Amino acid sequence: MRRLLWLTAAALLAAGCSAAPGGEAAADKQPAPRPLGGVLHHTAAEAAALHRAEEREVRECMASRGFEYSAVPVGDGVRRRAAGNPYGLLTRAVAAQDGYGLTVERLQRHPADPNAQRVSALAEGDRRGWEAALKGTRDGPREEIELPDGPTVSVPTDACATVARRALYGASWDRDRYTVHSLADTIVRETLGHTLVRAAEREWAACMRDEGYRYEHRKDPLEELEKRLDTAGSDPAALRTNGREELRIAVRDAACQVEAGLAEQVSRAQEQVEKALPPARTSRLEEFRAAREGALRRAGARAASTT
Template sequence: MRGVAAALAVGGILAATSACEASPAAAHQPGADLVATRVSPTATPTLASTASVSLPVEDYLLKNDEHAEMLYASKLLVRQCMARFGFDYAVDPGSRSPVDPKGDAANMARRYGMSDARTAARYGYHLPANALPTPPADTRPMSDAAREVFLGDTPRADGGGVKVRQYKGQQIPAHGCSGEAERKLGKGLDERLSESINDASFQQSMATPQVTAAFRSWSACMRKSGYTFGSPLEPLRSRLSASPSASEIHMAESDVACKEKTNLIGIWVAVESAIQKSLIEKNQEALTQERSTARTTLDRSAKVIAEGASS
């Protein structure tokens, strides 16, 4: 569950990644239909970049500021719970404000590889300085005792660990302080279905005839500039120097120019949008419920944060 994973990341136990193509696919929602068959876009836009593009599933994915608000409220509740057991659980106020508050959870800036000419000309494939995540102010690992109170009797992913239910004679909440926080806020941080659709559509789009043909056209264009890549995602995996080099910038600029020449972005967006619309239609009821749950958690999070500010 994303809610538990997020809570664990707060404690420095797990590391999170947001890159769509680099992250493992989200766990499939039980009973979800995540296969789009015989999908064909009705129209293909001409796009030079993804700057003004949004995908259908973004209506259901949490925005950066929404996720940060929920996670911050969860941290405050965990801190209150941990304090009852004598543990100091640090909460960084800065974590409430993400680098890009309204940024899209679909990672459109890099979803289809490098697509912005200005960014390529200045940074190559490096991330702009203002897009880099700020590390938490306190990343000290939890002690074993604090971890047990944090997790309580939560089943461990590896099947190991002791399922602790008491600490120094005091009853630990079900699933520890992380479980208590989730029960108070609700499951708004758990958006597995929308994330699964986000991942599934991306993977399925790359197997469609339209996108694979666009890949071939882009690759042929890149060969004329002296670069051999089978996929526009491959350059993102290249080993980068500490700062953008002239050769890296040239490759990134060629990459973007070839995408524009072949309309790869327009084709890919059209195909993936069609896939997502199909998957959303198949799972509409569950997605609507998921978004309703998120709104409830957002409301509760706002109250927790307001109470924390006034105390």
């Protein structure tokens, strides 16, 4: 049903998408701006490789503690997450295929946890032991990570999930990861509030009004479509109608973003925001980047050794 819905919906827009003006087609080929040079972004292939490598590490850790663990498969959402953008920027190619990803997310069947049935069949004490080995215990050893602009994060260091991450990425990974994510969130928030971006968004809203959509903010179409999805529930016909409308709106949204020069203004604003960052805020960036690249190499090596 999901595949049929999106093939049908995409076909309804095929004529409009194939006739994209040259400027919009060129814009689709440009890398979307992302905080910190895209250090937090992975391609779909990279994300899948890292997931598989981390799951192998979890399985080995659990086995060392006497528990059976089956690797959770890579989900269908990896491609869409890789194509996503923290600023909500769209290309016509992504918009025509997935819209905003809202309807397809509702229709998507997330991969089942292959451990669920086996663990549910365990005696209560064994089940608690299995879950404690995987996730850690409340009174077990923990690392407290204080974020500059957020709460303190508590990480159970004896959990196999943590052991696996650190085996793949390195011992300081959790602290580096939370710190860099917090920094990126700050950059996105300040960039979206920048005068350059707000001016471009006003132009976007005017463009959308010319297309027949009276939106003031870029979140407006997403909120409208979410309400429609809630109303549609699980009704196939309503979901199909909502999917077609989502694709129509998203394709027009992407075109108006190009017309307003939104991606260019986000890039300019982001550059100014990042230049104003104090050195203390970026002190873990290089360590994070090195750990990320090292994990990708190890994931590739592990994959090659099992083929």
